[in-house]
Amino acid sequence: MGQQEQVATSLAGAFSEEISASLAPVDAELERRYPGDPGTRQPVHTVYVPGEVFQADTIRxxxxxxxxxxxEHAPDAETFAKVLGLSDELAAPVYDRVRAKLEREPVEDLRVDFEDGYKGKDEDGDAARAAQLIADAYKNGTAAPYMGIRMKCMEAPVRDRGIRTLDVFLTGLMEAGGLPEGLVLTLPKVTYPEQVTAMVRLVEQFEKTRGLNPGRIGFEIQIETSQSILGADGTATVAKMIDAAEGRATGLHYGTFDYSACLGVSAAYQASDHPAADHAKAIMQVAAAGxxxxxxDGSTNVLPIGTTEQVHEAWRLHYGLTRRALARAYYQGWDMHPRHIPTRYxxxxxxxxxxxxxxxxxxxxYANHVDGAVMDEPATAKALAGYLLRGLDCGALDTGEVTRLTGLTLARLQTYAGPRRADLTASAK
Structure with missing residues (x-):
């Protein structure tokens, strides 16, 4: 008793070891290239504010x-629900949560812009001021969960200016106490993987100069040119960019208007639901998977301003585009105006x-091995857990109601979402 029943086999045990040895390089490569989702919170949006405009009270x-x-335009849940087509069951819960979110945490991710949106005359001064304001915000508890800058790109005419602005900004943060945990940097208009490599060398040198741990500084890659999707050799450039980042890339941000213009799409049709946009984001999504x-996703430039009718129309557009993106697993987008935030949330x-x-x-x-109308697999359980955790992260759901309906503690829910979520939970204890 207690011994495994012997069964007949034809292959020697050493053969399995030979197979494993032959695949060891592939195993290592899979682990390096496809570590899975980082397990951290992903903001639902990024707000861009020009560097010369950014102030201590910008978020509030x-x-x-x-x-x-x-x-002014939707003073109660019924009005807001009617504008957006929300069901009666969702009207009050959504409206109340939107208002609470705007009071508690109106912005989840803020980027001080020193690229297209910047019109200032003293970039050094504005970059230094942004660093001090962001450092102060993290110290006094008024910061967004994620904050940083968008520098100028690595193209020759603006390269030196972009490098200097990044240096001034990061140096300012270090002098003010160090890099905040929620720091995010955005590199725009990336066309060649070599430009990503240059960014890696840049932040790598800063880390060495300031005595930071290697790999401390990551960055987002903004996809705004056709060449960043399809290279001259017919391959997906964006996949090469991720590899060139050497593990430092944190995100791929679709630039709706620059990318559309690059393809010759006329201004009236430049939108995040244009077929050209869908194609680019699908390539980005496949390249980034795992x-x-x-x-x-990108943004809409139709602003909710003017008469109530005009605001409602713009709200409906923004709401529809955001819901469309969420259904396609683009869980983050850009917001260009404060009045976009109600419909984002x-x-x-x-x-x-x-x-x-x-x-x-x-x-x-699934957790209790109960048969139902849908037969779910581990990958689906992971997606279900991820969906619930994203809802918790942004405030759409409450821990109590999720625990009540799933029967799972938050820690166990995180184990279903993947090892990296579980690891983060364990390390936080």
Whole structure:
């Protein structure tokens, strides 16, 4: 008893070892290239604010402007729901959560812009000021979860200026106490992998100069040119860019208007749901899958300003584009105006709340080995857990209701989402 029953085999045990030895390089390569999602929170949006405009109260100002817009154009849940086509069941929960979010955390990710949106005359001064303001915000608790800058690109006419601005900004942060945990940098208009390599060398040298741990500084790659999707040799350049980043790439951000213009799309049709945009983002998504690099959608330039009718029309457009992106697994996008934020959060909260009960029950059935109408596999359980955790991260869902419907503790839920989520939870204890 207790011994495994002997069965007949034809291959010697050493053969399995030979196979494993032959695949060891592939195993290592898979682990290096495809570590999986980092398991950390992903912001639902990125807000861009010109460097000369950014102030200590910018985040609170955006929240206040968004709340004022609701007060003026959708003062109650019924009105807001009617504008966006929300169901009666979702109307109050979504509206109440949107208002609470705007009061508590109106911006999840803020990028001080020193590229296209920058019109200042003293870039050194504005970069140094941005560093001090961001450092102060993290110290006094008024920062967004993620903050940083978008520098100028690595193209020859602006390269030196971009390098200097990044140096001034990072140096300012170091002098103010060190790099904040939520620091994010964006490198725009990347066309060749060599430009990514140059960015790697740049932050690598800064780390050495300032005595930082190797790999401390990561960055996002902004996809705004056709060459960044398809190279002259017919290959997907964006995949080479991720490799060139040497593990430092944190995201791929789609630039709606620069990319559309690059392809010759006329201004009236430049939008995140244009077929050209769908093609680019699909390539980005496939290239990034499993690498730990996250994909972000672009923005709309139709602003919710003017009469109530005009605001409602712009809100409907923004809401629809955001919901469309979420269904395609683009969980982050850009917001260009404070009045975009109400519909950003409305779309995100509706997306998670309307699918919450079904996802929770499916995950509970999987966890308890209960047969149901849908037969789920481990990969689906991972997706279900990830969906619930994203809803928790942004405030669409509450821990209590997720625990109640799934029967899972937060720690166990995170283990279903993947080892990196579980590792982060364990290390935080």
């Amino acid at each position: 100002s955006w929240g206040d402007q968004a709340l004022a817009s609701l007060d 690498t730990g690099v996250r994909v972000s 409305a779309a995100v909260f509706a997306f998670y709340r309307e699918g919450f009960e079904a996802a929770a029950k499916r995950l509970a059935a």
